[in-house]
Amino acid sequence: MxxxxxxxxxxxxxxxxxxxxxxxxxxxxxxxxxLSPNLSFSLHLxxxxxxxxxxxxxxxxxxxxxxxxxxxxxxxxxxxxxxEYANPVVYSGRxxxxxxxxxxxxxxxxxxxxxxxxxxxxxxxxxxxxLLEYRRLRGDLILTYALFEQGSANxxxxxxxANTRRGHGERQLLNDKNKTDPGNLGKSLAPVYQSVNxxxxxxxxxxxxx
Numbered sequence: 001m002x003x004x005x006x007x008x009x010x011x012x013x014x015x016x017x018x019x020x021x022x023x024x025x026x027x028x029x030x031x032x033x034x035l036s037p038n039l040s041f042s043l044h045l046x047x048x049x050x051x052x053x054x055x056x057x058x059x060x061x062x063x064x065x066x067x068x069x070x071x072x073x074x075x076x077x078x079x080x081x082x083x084e085y086a087n088p089v090v091y092s093g094r095x096x097x098x099x100x101x102x103x104x105x106x107x108x109x110x111x112x113x114x115x116x117x118x119x120x121x122x123x124x125x126x127x128x129x130x131l132l133e134y135r136r137l138r139g140d141l142i143l144t145y146a147l148f149e150q151g152s153a154n155x156x157x158x159x160x161x162a163n164t165r166r167g168h169g170e171r172q173l174l175n176d177k178n179k180t181d182p183g184n185l186g187k188s189l190a191p192v193y194q195s196v197n198x199x200x201x202x203x204x205x206x207x208x209x210x
Contacts, residue, residue, distance in 0.1 A: 033086055041090040045097045052082040052104045060111055068127060071112045079108055087136050088143055102132050 027036050027043055034044035055078050063070065083101050091097075109123040110116045124130065130138075147153045 031086075033090060040094070041092050042094065042097055044090050045092065045101060048082050048085065049100050049104050052079050053107070055079050055082065056104070056108055056111070065113050066111050068112055071108075071127060075108055079104070083132060084135065084139075087139055091136055098133055105129070105132055 027034055029035070034041075034047050036043045059066070059074050059078070063074075066074070083104055106120050109120065109127060109129070112123070112127065115123045115126060118126070144153075147156060153159055
């Protein structure tokens with residue numbers, strides 16, 4: 001956030017200890033999330049990917065051979081949480097960010113003994129993993145369902161009050177604002193079942209009819 005636009009003047013904050021210069025910074029980390037002036041969260045995802053790659057290299061140097069069981073424990077405990085921290089907040093939806101985060105998991109799966117020569121999709125099936133993009137979608141669906149179950153949906157969505165459709169009576173209204181909002185949890189809650197097929201996987205979500 002900037003003060004005074006492009007002004008080159010220094011800014012001073014007056015406190016109990018007297019005037020103090022306000023330091024200009026390009027990014028700030030708060031609650032584990034990197035914030036940048038444009039609020040795109042691309043910086044946070046870059047930092048997360050860098051840290052995850054560093055952990056991967058540490059694991060690779062520590063273990064001479066990694067089995068599938070070893071990988072599931074190490075990756076699930078030390079790497080993936082770095083990539084998925086605060087997903088509902090920091091997900092930008094930008095293609096370059098999606099590719100960057102997925103690249104970490106792509107590299108991680110090659111560390112397992114006997115899987116390096118296989119393609120990425122096959123490695124995911126063998127290791128019982130899903131694309132990170134699928135996991136983000138699943139997390140958003142779970143969060144959306146929880147908001148409706150707790151009666152908090154109106155704080156985050158504009159819900160259509162009409163009750164004339166089959167299946168469920170909840171639909172998110174799409175206006176010019178939330179159509180283009182990259183942080184929107186979903187374009188519509190209308191589909192009772194939403195199928196995603198990264199590795200022949202399907203997730204279903206149903207809202208109870210009143």
